Structures are given as C-alpha cells and as structure tokens.
Amino acid sequence: MHALLIALAAGYGIAAGLLAARPLFRLAVQPDEPWRAACPDGHPITGPAAGWLGLARCGPCGRATDAGASPGAYGPNGVLVAGVCALACAGLAAAVGSRPELAVWLLLVPLSVVLAGVDLAVHRLPDVLTLPMALGSAALLGGAALVPGAAGSWSRAVFGGLALGAAYFVLFLINPAGMGFGDVKLAVTLGVALGWYGWDVLFLGAFTGLLLGAFYGVALVLTRRASRKAALAFGPFMIIGAGAGVLLGGLAAG
Structure with missing residues (x-):
C-alpha cells in the first residue's frame, strides 16, 4: 500500500x-x-x-x-x-x-517549483503565488488537523509562519539589498509547513535554507561570478531547506 x-x-x-x-x-x-x-x-x-x-x-x-x-x-x-x-x-x-497533511504538501510542491524557477530566472517571487500560498497552506492544514491521523499542530503551524516571516522581515530590514521582500512572504508559507511538525523542524528547515544560500553566495564570490553586493536568488534555497525539514519531520512523526 x-x-x-x-x-x-x-x-x-x-x-x-x-x-x-x-x-x-x-x-x-x-x-x-x-x-x-x-x-x-x-x-x-x-x-x-x-x-x-x-x-x-x-x-x-x-x-x-x-x-x-x-x-x-x-x-x-x-x-x-x-x-x-x-x-x-x-x-x-x-x-x-x-497522513492527511500529505495532500497539502503535494499541492505546495508544483507551486514551490514554479517560485524557485522564477526566482532563479529573474530574481523575484511573485505575489500572485506567495500570498495565496501563505493563506492557503494555513487554511488547508487547518482542515488536515481535523482529520484523524494528522501528525502535526495547526496552531503551531500558524505561529511558525508568523515567526519565520518575522525573522526574514528583520533580515530584510538589516540588508534589503541581499534579502528581498518576496523572501519574507515566502518565509510565511515555509514557516507554516515547518511549524506543523515542531519548532525543532522549523529551526532545522530554516537554518538549512540559510546555510545553503550562504554557501552558494560564497561560491559565486570566490569564483568571481558575482560581487559581495550582488542580489542572489535566495528563494530556491529556502524551499530546499524547508523541503528537507518537512521530509525529516514527516519521518520522525511516523
């Protein structure tokens, strides 16, 4: 099965x-x-x-x-x-x-792939996707939480989205040239998904995304393919980190 x-x-x-x-x-x-x-x-x-x-x-x-x-x-x-x-x-x-939350993750996958591809191509994360994803993921997980067999917490997912969105908003204020506001809006959706399985999963997924993005930026600078002040497509790394966190969270919940 x-x-x-x-x-x-x-x-x-x-x-x-x-x-x-x-x-x-x-x-x-x-x-x-x-x-x-x-x-x-x-x-x-x-x-x-x-x-x-x-x-x-x-x-x-x-x-x-x-x-x-x-x-x-x-x-x-x-x-x-x-x-x-x-x-x-x-x-x-x-x-x-x-488990019922799988349906939510499967719906988010193609949208996340589209966002990652757009960010890689033109360094933007369109509101037409990031805003509905943030609201939709919270609403759909709320429905999943009502179905028997769900392994997460809806309230923690909502607070996780707010927490990760706030953290990225601080990063945006500190370095608006390196962190776009689209990343802040994307962080809300990713925080909702990661928070569903726990604060440790949220930290792991968020940290992995930041680490991957930092390594990529350093590699570009060392290979002289970009300057230290160049804008980077950070969304794909955020998505990969969150995906890894959700995978591990799902395994641990099983």
Whole structure:
C-alpha cells in the first residue's frame, strides 16, 4: 500500500510538473513587465484558464517545426520540471505516508517549483503565488488537523509562519539589498509547513535554507561570478531547506 501511494504521488508530480512549466515561463518576467502572453516567436498563449493551464508547448510553433525542434517549445524544459516535482512528491509520500497533511504538501510542491524557477530566472517571487500560498497552506492544514491521523499542530503551524516571516522581515530590514521582500512572504508559507511538525523542524528547515544560500553566495564570490553586493536568488534555497525539514519531520512523526 505504501509503495502504491509513492507511485501515485510520483505520477501526480509528473502531471503537475508538466503543467507547472507554462506558468513558470509566463511569470518569469521583470517586475515592471506584464506576465508573458506569447511564445518567443510571438504566438499568443491560449488554452484553459486564460492560457495558464496547459503544456509548455506552443501549438503553432509545434506544428510548424519538426518534432523536438526547440522553436516549438517555450519556457523551461517541461520534462525537467516534471522530474523535480515527481521526485519531491514521491519523497514526501515515502516520508509522510497516508497522513492527511500529505495532500497539502503535494499541492505546495508544483507551486514551490514554479517560485524557485522564477526566482532563479529573474530574481523575484511573485505575489500572485506567495500570498495565496501563505493563506492557503494555513487554511488547508487547518482542515488536515481535523482529520484523524494528522501528525502535526495547526496552531503551531500558524505561529511558525508568523515567526519565520518575522525573522526574514528583520533580515530584510538589516540588508534589503541581499534579502528581498518576496523572501519574507515566502518565509510565511515555509514557516507554516515547518511549524506543523515542531519548532525543532522549523529551526532545522530554516537554518538549512540559510546555510545553503550562504554557501552558494560564497561560491559565486570566490569564483568571481558575482560581487559581495550582488542580489542572489535566495528563494530556491529556502524551499530546499524547508523541503528537507518537512521530509525529516514527516519521518520522525511516523
């Protein structure tokens, strides 16, 4: 039964990842630019949900080029995004099992992958995702807490979100050039997820993200790929650290 759950989670991750590549492409723009509404060749992005739902392939370009030709695809490699989502979802299913909070984690995975990809591309974490994620994660965990078998605490999750958000807000005030306000809003969601399993999990996940980001920044400086004052995409490391914390929290709760 556990193996079946992991397989189903991986399958969901593949499907969600294939669909996540399109919004990643559309959202990866500079703050003063509108969301992308056309492929690189200028064809309008159409489809369900005003073009937000669908595979990362332009229909007109795909029909006009040979199979596999790069002009037919836009945005990140959908297979790569799907693979990342599948691995994350399978890992969470293996760690958490059939407990009700797993559904919340699986919903957060593709959104987190989109945010990480956008931050890596253009150094921003769009409000259109960070704010609904913060409110949605708290609300959904509140529902999970009412289901028998839940392994966490909803009140601690809410306080964890507030605590980690406040900590990142202090870091933002200290060094606004190195820590964006989008990181602060993302920290609320990650704090909610980590706080669900305990304060020790919250500390571990938050510290891991900070440590990974610091190592990455130092590596860029040492290799002269960036200066000490250069802005870094910190969101992906926050997400990886939080993911590691949730995995360990899920294992410990089992």
